[in-house]
Amino acid sequence: MIGISVRLKTAVSLVLIGLLTLLAGIGQLTFWAPSETVTATAPGDTKAAPLTVIDSKLRTLNGGPVKFTIKGDGNFVLAAGRPDDVEAWVGKTARNKVTGVSDDNKALSVEHADGEATAPSPAASDLWVSTENASGELEYTWNPPAGGEWSLLLASDGTKAAPSSISMTFPNNATTPWAAPLIVIGILIIVAGAALPFVGRLLSRRGSGGDGPGDAGGSPVPDDHTAAIPTQAAPTVHHNQGDATRGPGKSLRVSAVAAALAAVLVGGTAVGAQASKTPQPSPSASDANAGTDSGDPVVVDAQLKRILEQVASAVAAGDAAKDAAKLQPRVDRMELQVRTQNYKIRSQVGSYEARMPVRASKLLTKVVSSKREWPRTVVAVTQGDGNVVPQVLTLVQAGPRENYKLWNSAPLQPGTSFPSIPAGSTSALAPGDKGDLQFSGKDALTGLADRLNNPNSAFKDKLTESSSSPYISGTLAYQADTVKNGANGTFAFSHKPVDGDTQVFRTADGGALVIGRLEFAFDGTPKAEGDKLVLNEDSAVFAGGKETSTGMVLNFAESVAVYVPPAGSKDPMRLVAATRGLVGASFK
Helix, strand or coil: CCCHHHHHHHHHHHHHHHHHHHHHHHHHHCCCCCCCEEEEECCCCCCCCCEEEECHHHHHHHHCCEEEEEEEEEEEEEEEECHHHHHHHHCCECEEEEEEECCCCCEEEEEEECCECCCCCCCCCCCCCEEEEEEEEEEEEECCCCCCCCEEEEECCCCCCCCCEEEEEEECCCCCCCHHHHHHHHHHHHHHHHHHHHHHHHHHHHHHCCCCCCCCCCCCCCHHHHCCHHHHCHHHHHHHHHHHHHHHHHHHHHHHHHHHHHHHHHHHHHHHHHCCCCCCCCCCHHHHCCCCECCCCCCCHHHHHHHHHHHHHHHHHHHHHCCHHHCCCCECHHHHHHHHHHHHHHCCCCCCCCCCCCCCCCEEEEEEECECCCCEEEEEEECCCCCCCCEEEEEEECCCCCCCEEEEEEEECCCCCCCCCCCCCECEECCCCCCCECCCHHHHHHHHHHHHHCCCCCCCCCEECCCCCCHHHHHHHHHHHHHHHCCCEEEEEEEEECCCCCEEEECCCCCEEEEEEEEEEEEEEECCCCCCEECCHHHHHHHCCCEECCCEEEEEEEEEEEEECECCCCCCEEEEEEEEEEEEEEEC
16 A cells, blocks of 8 residues: 555645646636737738728628727728728729738738729718728727628728728637636646545555454454554565555656646647637628629618718708709709709799708608619608608619719609518619519500500509599699690690619519609690790790790600509509609790
8 A cells, every 4th residue: 555655745746736737727717818809910011002991801800899090191081881882982993902810910911903093082972881080090990880791991082092000909819728628637636636645545444454364254353453453464564565665656657647747738728829710811802792682782771861961951052042053963864954944944933833842851761772783773752841742762873983863853642652662672673674563664654654645545544543642634634624725726745754764673562663754745836827825934934935836845854653563463553653843945
């Protein structure tokens, strides 16, 4: 048996080794633990460029969030947008792209691409869901504004080099995988060391209780007789002392092995604490633009709110000053034409009614497409001060560097409900695509034009309107009364869809909302020589006079919206919104 003193020395050694191992494990979680964050900096020799793109994958590096510190001369802007929007806006402009970090997490990986030396300032673009304007220095924590992927665009004014002093602080993914095992092993070694003296004594007592000279017939030896055994059996004691002589060697070897194991474990944790995760390579621009319908809406709520406010502000400024130049940054196509002509008429005819105001709020509903290619269209239904009924506003973005502009507005027909649109975003259809609809968008507008041209139209029962919103019936009645009461003239009316202005969006029930424009021409010719036709004051502004003996043509622009049910439905198409505005008049 191992001697008491040797057992005690071994136990103490094990306890000390266990304490060291336990301390090493605790140290991995406390004073030896790696820093929670690391900071990588852009190389100082990065080639200058007017734009810098920060890859979307960096936002979630090591689980995110990441924080940027950017320093530059003068003013600069940091914009957040969808990766494909950022790439589309950058276009062919020279740029730097931050794509990842180095293996040691100390340097940002920056790729340079040559291109055009300048670009417009990105600060006021509608593509960005948010922008941060700074002068000199900016600290920015990158939090996603909505679901999906996001990239960052950094620029000065598009003509100067973008700030090149960029550092990114992100979570440190260095781990301490040996911390828990070391703590457990240390506890076990301590327990083993503490128990060793008692285990050794128990084994010694069991070894002394076997068959011996004092054992008669195998009967148990009384306690008082057992106590006398060491003095009566000296050889046995001498034999045990011989074992004890070999015991310390075993104890030393055990201690050495345990110490070596602890050293290896501690060394292993140091290596583990220095390990770092190499950032995944970022997707290429072609990957980001692999599809034209990613499922992401082309604008989020914050963008739409900002766009509507700017459009409404521009229209209000133009209406107040009767100045079409104030409209141009945010109004185009039919809406620009109608309001421009309205201003012209009102400058000469004081009683002429102004167009319905455009309001950004209250936003009642919206139609946002997930079609990522341009042109992009968004529809908003709003009602505010001066809007007797809700207004259907159609906003179009022609290209990535263009802002959304109001193409047309039309009042929702009284008694008519706006079709339900899928939450989030919906898909857009080509005007000629019938698919699983009763009619394509193009055919729906052709049918509406026919209804307005002909009281007995073949679409009479296929396209209806609410009884409280008689736009179709009112137009037909106006045309019939003009013909009936025009004793001195022959009149003809024509409504035709305008190609290129038709937008089609899916509705929640599988149908579609079709928004477009019609041209309405009112042609009049005197019946006989000497007969004259008299124009109203508003038409006379464009024609240059109020009477004609040769004939006249009045031109109107009509903004309309039609609901088309899905194929198989027994419901007819329905007029949702409509209005018209005088845009011209001339004598023949």
